[in-house]
Amino acid sequence: MAIFFETVARDIAGRTGKLRVGDKIMRTPALLPVINPHIQLIPPRDMQEMGVEALITNAYIFHRSREYRERALAEGLHKTLDFDGIIMTDSGSFQLSVYGDVEITNRETLEFQKKIGSDIWVPLDIPTHPDADRETTARELAITMERLKEATMIMGDDHQLAGPVQGGMYEDLREKTGREVGDLGYSFCPIGAVVPLMESYRFRDLVKVVIAAKKGIPASACVHLFGAGHPVMFALAVAMGCDIFDSAAYALYAKEGRYMTQSGSYKLKELVELPCACEVCRKMTAEELNTSPDRERLLSFHNLSVSLAEISRIRQAIYDGVLWELVDERCRSHPELLKGYRELLRHADLLEQSDRVSKRRFFYRGTESCSRTEVIRYRHMIPRLPSGKRVQISLDGGTREGFDQVLFFKPPFGPYPAELKETFPIGQSELPEWDDDMVRAGCKGIVVYTQSNPGTEVTIYCTREWHDLVRQMVPGAEVKCDDI
Ligand SMILES: [Zn+2]
Known part of the structure; x- marks a missing residue:
């Protein structure tokens, strides 16, 4: 296999890593800008200077372009585009899904992608629309899987193929396909046909199908969320274990005069200020940018800058282990994203x-x-906490005589012994004033403790404020208050 993926750091199901294709290496998570040579406003060379290590273009565009086809075949894609990072080519299956007029076979597109020197080749899969019924989805999926098998046979063992995971909205099909694509030896797996979900803000459905696909795809494979280009949802996608995004959005939004931020988009003409640190936004006012004859290019530059900065922020969050905080922050930008976040949880x-x-x-x-x-992990660990004949769980921080063991309490985790006071997550968790939800969650931890120590007599001490809630959450427990 000529595509290798190595994880460096992880957080939730997200990871930072290195994708190695031949002798080229890129860092992940990564955003691959989509390049269309006919309408490219920011040259790939300039993107490389912005920190772009890989990009994606469409082999089908080159295949039928009078201007670029022969040049790409003669000089290679990298020279034609003037970019020496990793270049991935899509096969044209997206055009197939939109226009239905792609006249090219699986073998033709793959051989063409190889000939023009692309680094990552995509077979001619069928991106089934999420609204397709099960029969259609399964039928198209079977064709895609045949083409993926064929691709490995045509391109040989040392291939640089991506194996798209299709399956529409059917979670069982997505999981099964993920497994089968892994079994075929693919180590780079795009999750396909999710653009309609993202375009219509169906983030809950997006989370369902991505999680399903991820269950099947081998953990060692690099996962590409095909068509995901808005920075507001990168953190959510990375938390699920997506490593690669591609964006035509930076350019499409610019064409429509839309200004991206990491928490959503604005119509440029409605902005008075430009809330961004990029070169364009520091040099111009919103009005100057909006009325500039060069608006589309400048706005593309801004949109791409914002997207790349968000990728950097996510990588740093993974190193620091604070990806949940970032996901939480981003997903509060829109109620549909919040639904996606809750589905993830x-x-x-x-x-x-x-x-x-x-x-x-x-x-x-x-x-x-x-x-x-x-919180889940801590709860799994609770049965291993020290026990005794008589145990005191102290919600009020006090300790009393006459017990074999004293446990303290930190919501939303639950009971803990003094020895764990400085360790993660007890020591490193910061809370505002306790609220009902966090105390309820912590009480579930107490229930786990009492159930895993049936011979232990547990007495819970708490302040009057939490007395009723604790009694309700830990039925049958002895709950005492010093202040009643
Ligand atoms: Zn900017």
Whole structure:
């Protein structure tokens, strides 16, 4: 295999890593700008100076371009585009799905992609629309899988193929396909046909299909979320384990006069200020930018800068183990994203398995924080906490005589012994004043403790404020208050 992926650091199911294609290496997560040589406003060379290590272009455009076809065949794609990083080529299956007029076979596109010197080749898969029924989805998926098998046979063992994972909205099909694509030896797996979900803000559905596909795709494979180009959803996608994005959005938005930020987009003409640190936004006012004859190019530059900065921010968040905080922040930008975030939290049990053990910190940011992987993991550890015949769990911080063991309490995690006071997550979690949700979550931890120590007599001490809630959450427990 000529494509290798190596994980460097992880957080939730996200990872920073290195993708090696032949002798070229790129860092992940990464955003691959989409290049169309006919309408390219920012030259690939300039993108390289902005820190872009890889880009994606469409082999089909080159294949039928009078201007570029022969040049790409003679000089190679890298020289034609003037870019020496990694270049991925799409096959034209997206055009097939939109226009239905692609007259090229799987073999033809693959051989063409190889001939023009592309680094990552995509077979001619069928991106099934999310609204397709099961029968259509399964039928198209079968054709895609045949083409993926054929691709490995045509291109040989030492190939540089991407294996798209299709399956529409059917989670079982996505998972099964992910597994089969891995079994075929693909180590670079785009999750396909999700653009309509993102365009219509169906982030909950997006999370469902990505999680399903990820269950099947081998953990060692690099995962590309095909067509994801708005920075507001990068953190959410990375948390699910997506490593690569591609963006035509930076240019498409610019064409429509839309100004991207990491928390959403604005119509440029409605902006009075330009809230960004990029070169364009520091040199111009909103009005100057909006009325500039060079608006589309300048806005493309800004949009791409914002997108790349968000990728850097995500990588840093992974190194620091604060990706949940970033996901929480981004997903509050829009109610549909919040739905996606909540759907992600419903899979916390699964995500916990790939999450790292220790992090820099845990900031409590509201109800959603109670379902985070760190809380789930802590709960799994509770049965191993020290026990005795008589145990005191202290919510008020006090200790009393006559017990074999004293446990303290930190919501949303639950009971902890003094020895764990300085370790993650107890020591590194920062909370505002306790609220009902976090105390409820912590009480679930107490229930885990009492159930895993059936012979132990547990007495809970708390202040009057939490007395009723604790009694309700830990039924049958002895709950005492010194101040009643
Ligand atoms: Zn800017």
